[in-house]
Amino acid sequence: xxxxxxxxxxKMNGTQVGLSVLDGLIASHAESPCDIVIxxxxxxxxxxxxxxxxxxxxIGAQDCHAEAKGAFTGDxxxxxxxxxxxxxxxxxxxERREAYGDTDAQVQAKAVAAQSNGLIxxxxxxxxxxxxxxxxxLPLITAQLAGSVPEASTAATLVVAYEPIWAIGTGKIPTLxxxxxxxxxxxxxxxxxxxxxxxxxxxxxYGGSVKADNAADIFATANVDGALVGGASLKAEDFSxxxxxxxxx
Ligand code: PGA
Numbered sequence: 001x002x003x004x005x006x007x008x009x010x011k012m013n014g015t016q017v018g019l020s021v022l023d024g025l026i027a028s029h030a031e032s033p034c035d036i037v038i039x040x041x042x043x044x045x046x047x048x049x050x051x052x053x054x055x056x057x058x059i060g061a062q063d064c065h066a067e068a069k070g071a072f073t074g075d076x077x078x079x080x081x082x083x084x085x086x087x088x089x090x091x092x093x094x095e096r097r098e099a100y101g102d103t104d105a106q107v108q109a110k111a112v113a114a115q116s117n118g119l120i121x122x123x124x125x126x127x128x129x130x131x132x133x134x135x136x137x138l139p140l141i142t143a144q145l146a147g148s149v150p151e152a153s154t155a156a157t158l159v160v161a162y163e164p165i166w167a168i169g170t171g172k173i174p175t176l177x178x179x180x181x182x183x184x185x186x187x188x189x190x191x192x193x194x195x196x197x198x199x200x201x202x203x204x205x206y207g208g209s210v211k212a213d214n215a216a217d218i219f220a221t222a223n224v225d226g227a228l229v230g231g232a233s234l235k236a237e238d239f240s241x242x243x244x245x246x247x248x249x
Contacts, residue, residue, distance in 0.1 A: 008233025
């Protein structure tokens with residue numbers, strides 16, 4: 001059985017005062033059978049890990065540099081993230097791939113850095129609308145998976161998030177059949193590469209406009225082990241019903 005996961009990506013939102021969102025999640029999900037992760041901006045990692053210590057909510061970062069240290073102004077290494085007490089880092093989010101030109105090879109190097117520093121890498125991939133309309137979604141996703149996921153990954157160090165770019169922040173989601181098709185393909189590729197035991201155990205999240213009203217259907221879809229949630233993770237009253245739907249799934 002894969003343990004379900006609800007991960008919230010706050011993107012460039014949040015303040016120290018806003019960390020009170022965490023208190024609502026901690027109170028509502030004390031005995032959760034799911035992994036709950038919040039990924040705030042870097043300055044909030046230490047106050048967030050301090051606030052969540054010993055509770056049901058784990059903390060992750062939204063990106064890391066592949067190198068351990070050095071002259072990389074503005075960047076943060078995986079070791080620095082681990083040093084805050086965070087347990088996860090998102091790599092390869094489409095906003096990084098599009099705005100910063102992160103390639104599959106760079107995403108893979110970041111994921112390697114994350115895993116070697118004891119962090120779980122949440123590797124994101126997904127097609128644009130034009131790629132989907134051209135019928136290229138599955139080959140593109142397959143190539144992204146092959147290029148972005150580290151060779152030494154295990155189910156304990158890797159989570160893969162399928163996030164169609166056209167569904168992020170738009171309120172549009174793919175059909176459940178489309179989600180199932182992509183997740184089945186990702187599962188098959190992971191099994192082919194890592195063997196049945198590891199390939200079946202790696203968790204696959206869906207991300208892109210997950211809300212309280214569509215979460216249960218998405219979570220009932222084969223090979224969907226949870227969600228990576230952007231906008232709806234910013235408030236406990238929006239995120240908590242999604243987590244409840246996952247807990248019931
Ligand atoms: P959204 O973002 O839930 O606001 O669509 C998802 C993501 O970018 O991870």
